Amino acid sequence: MKGAESGKDDYSEYDTPHLIMTYTALLSLAILRDDFERLNKPGILKLVRSCQRADGSFTSLPNGGDSDLRQVYCAFAISSILDDWSGIDVGSAVKYIQRCSNYEGGYGQSPGGEALGGTTYCALASLYLALSQSTSSVSPHLSPEERTRTIRWLLQNQTPVGGFSGRTNKVPDACYCFWAGASLHILGASEYVNVTALASFLSKCQFKFGGIAKAPEDTPDPYHTYMAVAALALYPPEGADKSYNLPKLNALWNTTEDTAEWIRSHIQRRS
Amino acid sequence: MHGVKRVQYSKEVLEARKQRDQARLKDYLALYEQVFQKRKNKDFSQDAFDSTTNILRMNPELYTIWNYRRNVMTNGIFPASDPSKVNDILSDDLSLTFALLKEHPKVYWIWSHRMWCLEHVPDGPTDDQLKGWKTTNWKKELFVVEKMLDADARNFMAWNYRRYILGNMDPPPPPSAELTYTTKKIEANFSNFSAWHQRSRVLMSLWKEGKLDEKTSKQTEFELVQNAMYTDPDDQSVWIYHAWLIDAGEDTALLRREITSIQELLDEQPDSKCTVYGVACPIQEAHFGEAFGQLGP
Structure with a gap:
């Protein structure tokens, strides 16, 4: 935001800019239907650029912090939301x-x-x-063999009780219903998900006084509640009642289609 | 955490907790104000260092303050300390973060601060033993990560960190030691795929470096995984590891042998779904349609 620019001071009263928080902030502003009039796009692109390392990965902060696939995703999502990829060396990031x-x-x-x-x-x-x-070529940098192998691994993690686990031989968890479910959706393999079992698992994660927990009998929290609802938006069970009528989800940005459209009309189509 | 069930608390207990939380919050906010002011004033004193310790104990997610703490160390404390003192300060920080990790095993900032500390251990104690302090600290680190994996054998951050430690230790530990460690972890629980995965990494590097004969060692691995298959044919870990061992399925003779052996297991345990699945994966991938046909329905 332009208003927050401090300029000379090394240490502003704010935290250091953070790639994951920047992605979250952009989405939150879009959800709140901000007009993005004060968006400092060059500043954000500068942050993205300063976080990329020689091996293609990104750190959370310009001067360090964690560096793994989470930051890569945030850098890609930010570039895609801003519709400007000039802050990224896509080739090395894909590698x-x-x-x-x-x-x-x-x-x-x-x-x-x-x-x-x-x-x-x-x-x-x-x-x-x-x-x-x-500018990118048509291929998503994924061979048909890799795609098949990934679909197989993801499906194998849908456990007999219907929920997805996050790793081989782990217990199912509501948030992985989104991470794995959205991955299968992106790969065009939604049809293989057992939607009835998935909804049954998530309904068991529901706390009787509200909210959804990571697993049945666990304590609910906002993170798992959102993830479970997002998973159900992608995979509504067959013949479900209208309580399952959820807004359409954009799996790549992890937000509703309405919010995605707001981003397109208020950030991307602005000149 | 999984397996921790909700408990019903009495009104009195909840009220007492609320009071305690409010007092804690008040302390935290006062400290927060103070530390950020010091940071703004570029205060790199011992006093500033101690305030970062206090607030990070309360909230280890405060990444800006981890960064500030490192700035205090490199700009204020280290220039005024001899190498031995620097080593002591870093050792203290390793102890502090170990205590924090026990409470918060999945906070990334704590793990990355440990990495920074290890990478800044000075040369010494003497000119003859330039690597002395480093070796001691890194060795201790391997012990710490083992403790973390004893507490949760599937903690992926601890496994990632273990690979980082092993990759940076100087001198590196003998290559066979890590293989022994994964055997121990697999024997404790062969459903622990994290341990199988580590084993696959270790073997790949041993084969590549010529420290282990690939063919003989693969044979041992097939025997190990077959034991696990017979113990629980529905365990996913063993099938994924088996598929990895078969690799791209270029060795037709090996494939036929494994199909026969899985067929025997299937005859014994006809209800096992994983069995059919396990053999089908690598073979389908390698387009061995004819070989797959042998397996029957």
């Missing part, structure tokens, strides 16, 4: 994403890591978001 792919079929958090549902979403959403930039 980094590919280095995180492993034989299980998913993507580890960083190269060499065990496949994880959340970072698999980050990898796939990034690869498909990059397709939207005009």
Whole structure:
């Protein structure tokens, strides 16, 4: 935001700009239907650019912090929301994403890591978001074999009780119903998800006084509540009553289609 | 955490907790104000350092203050300390963050601060033992990460961190030691895919460096994984590891042998879904339609 620019002072009273928080802030402003009049686009692109490292990955902060697929996704999502990819070397970032792919079929958090549902979403959403930039080639940098193997791993994580687990042989968790579910949606493999079992699991995660927990009998929290609702928006159970009528979700940005349209008309189509 | 059930608390307990939380919040906000003011004033004193300790103990997610703490160290404290003192300060920070990790095992900032500390351990104690302090600290770190994995054998951050430690230790530990560690973890619970995954990484590097004969070692691995298959044919870990061992399925003789062995298991346990699935994956991938046909329905 332009109003917050401090200029000379090394240490403003604010926290250091953060890639993940920047993605979250842009989405939150769009959800709140901000007009984006005061958006400092060059400043955000400068942040994105200063976070990319030589191996293609991104750090959370310009001067360091974590560096794994979560930051790559945020950099791609920010570029896609701003419809300006000049802050990213897409080629080297895609190479980094590919280095995180492993034989299980998913993507580890960083190269060499065990496949994880959340970072698999980050990898796939990034690869498909990059397709939207005009200069990129048609391929999402994913071979048919890789796609099949990833679909297989994701489906294998839909447990017999209907919920998805985030890793091989882990217990199901409401948030992975989104991470894995959205990944399958991005890969065009939604039809293989057992939607009835998924909804049944998530309804069991529901707390009787409101909210959704990560697992049945657990304590609800806003994060798992949102993730569960987002998963159900992608996978409404067949023959469900109208309480399952949820707004259409944009799986790549992880927001409603209405909010995505707001972004398109208020950020992208502004000249 | 999974498995922690909700508990009903009495009104009195809830009220007492509320009072306690409010007092804590008041302290936190006062401290927050103070630390950010110091940061704004570029205060790199010992006093500033101590305030960051206090607030990070209360909230280890405060990344701006972790960064500020490192600035206090490099700009204020280290220039005024001899190498031995710097080593002591970093060792203290490693102890502090270990205590924090026990309470917050998945806060990224704590893990990354440990990495920073380890990477800043000075040379010493003497010219003859330039790596002395470094070796001691990194060795201790491997012990810490083992403690973390004892507490939660699936903590992926601890596994990632373990790989980072092993990759940076100087001198590196003997390559066979990590293989032994994964054997221990797999024997404790063979459903723990994180341990199988680590094993696959270790083996790949041992084969690549020629420290282990790939063919003989693969044979041992097939035996290990077959034992696990017979113990629980519905366990996903063993099938994924098995598929990794078969690799791209280029060795037809090996594929036939494995199909026969899985067929035997399937005859014994006809209800096992994973069994059919397990053999189908790598073979389908390698387009061995003919070989797959042998398996039957």
